[in-house]
Amino acid sequence: MSAPARRSxxxxxxxxxxxxxxxxxxxxxxxxxRGTLRLPSFGPATPNLSEPIRPGDQTRRYDPDRxxxxxxxxxxxxxxERLTLTPLAAGAQVLLEGTIAAGDGARIxxxxxxxxxxxxxxxxxxxxxxxxxxxxxxRWLRAxxxxxxxxxxxxxxxxxxxxxxxGVTRQVPEAGSVGVHQHYYGQSSLxxxxxxxxxxxxxxxxxxxxxxxxxxxxxxxRHAMETPPDEIYLLLPEELAAYGFVTPTE
Numbered sequence: 280m281s282a283p284a285r286r287s288x289x290x291x292x293x294x295x296x297x298x299x300x301x302x303x304x305x306x307x308x309x310x311x312x313r314g315t316l317r318l319p320s321f322g323p324a325t326p327n328l329s330e331p332i333r334p335g336d337q338t339r340r341y342d343p344d345r346x347x348x349x350x351x352x353x354x355x356x357x358x359x360e361r362l363t364l365t366p367l368a369a370g371a372q373v374l375l376e377g378t379i380a381a382g383d384g385a386r387i388x389x390x391x392x393x394x395x396x397x398x399x400x401x402x403x404x405x406x407x408x409x410x411x412x413x414x415x416x417x418r419w420l421r422a423x424x425x426x427x428x429x430x431x432x433x434x435x436x437x438x439x440x441x442x443x444x445x446g447v448t449r450q451v452p453e454a455g456s457v458g459v460h461q462h463y464y465g466q467s468s469l470x471x472x473x474x475x476x477x478x479x480x481x482x483x484x485x486x487x488x489x490x491x492x493x494x495x496x497x498x499x500x501r502h503a504m505e506t507p508p509d510e511i512y513l514l515l516p517e518e519l520a521a522y523g524f525v526t527p528t529e
Contacts, residue, residue: 325338325339326340327340328341337514340510341458361377361378361380362375362376362377362378366398370395370396379409379413379416379442380408381409382412384413384415399426401428402429403433403442405436407436410486413441413442414441416442419445420442425445426447426450428449429452431452433456434455434457435457436458443524444524450526460507462479462482462483495523495524499514
C-alpha cells in the first residue's frame with residue numbers, strides 16, 4: 280500500500296486559515312452567549328472599582344451584574360434591577376434608582392406626570408443600562424425644566440450620565456461618582472462586521488448630538504470610547520465641571 284500523499288504548502292496554509300477562522304467563529308459565538316467577549320490580557324490588571332482614583336488612574340473594572348456591594352463608590356446596598364421612582368422631600372424631588380431597562384423612559388415619564396405634586400428635581404443613583412431610554416428621559420427632563428443631582432455615595436455610570444445631562448441644573452457632590460464607558464448595544468456578533476460598526480457609529484453620533492444639545496462637551500465621549508464595556512472611566516470633579524456635567528452654584 281502506498282504512503283498517503285503529502286499536502287502541498289498551499290494546502291497547509293489554506294487548512295491553517297480554515298482552522299483559524301473556525302476558532303474565531305467559536306470565540307464570537309461564545310462571546311454572544313456571555314453577552315460580551317473579553318480576550319485575555321497580559322498587561323497589568325485593572326484595579327477594582329472600590330479603589331480610589333487619581334488623575335491619570337481613573338479606569339476601574341466594572342460589571343453591574345456581578346460587582347457585589349458594598350465598596351465605595353458602589354452603593355451600600357444592591358440597586359433595583361429596573362429604574363424605580365421614589366418621591367423625596369415631601370414631593371419636591373424624586374429619586375430614580377436602579378438599572379435603566381427597555382421601556383423605562385415612557386414608564387418613568389408617566390409616573391412623574393401622575394404625581395400629585397410636580398417635582399423640581401431628580402436624584403440619580405444608577406449603574407446605567409439602555410442608552411435610548413436614557414436619551415428619551417433626559418430630553419423630557421430638560422423640556423420640563425427639571426434639575427438633576429447625585430447625593431453623597433450615589434453612582435451614575437454608563438448611560439446614567441445622559442440622564443444627568445438632561446437637568447437644567449446639575450449637581451454632583453465630591454462623594455458622588457460619575458463614570459462612562461463604551462456602549463454595548465447587544466447586537467449579535469454573527470452580523471456582518473460592517474453592519475455592526477455602522478450601527479455603533481450611528482449610535483455614537485446620536486449621543487454626541489444629544490450631549491451638545493444639553494450643553495455638555497461631546498469630547499467626554501473620548502473617555503467613553505476608549506474604555507471597554509467591562510471597565511468604567513470615573514470622571515474627576517474638575518472633569519465634571521470642564522465637560523459641563525455640573526452647573527455653577529449661586
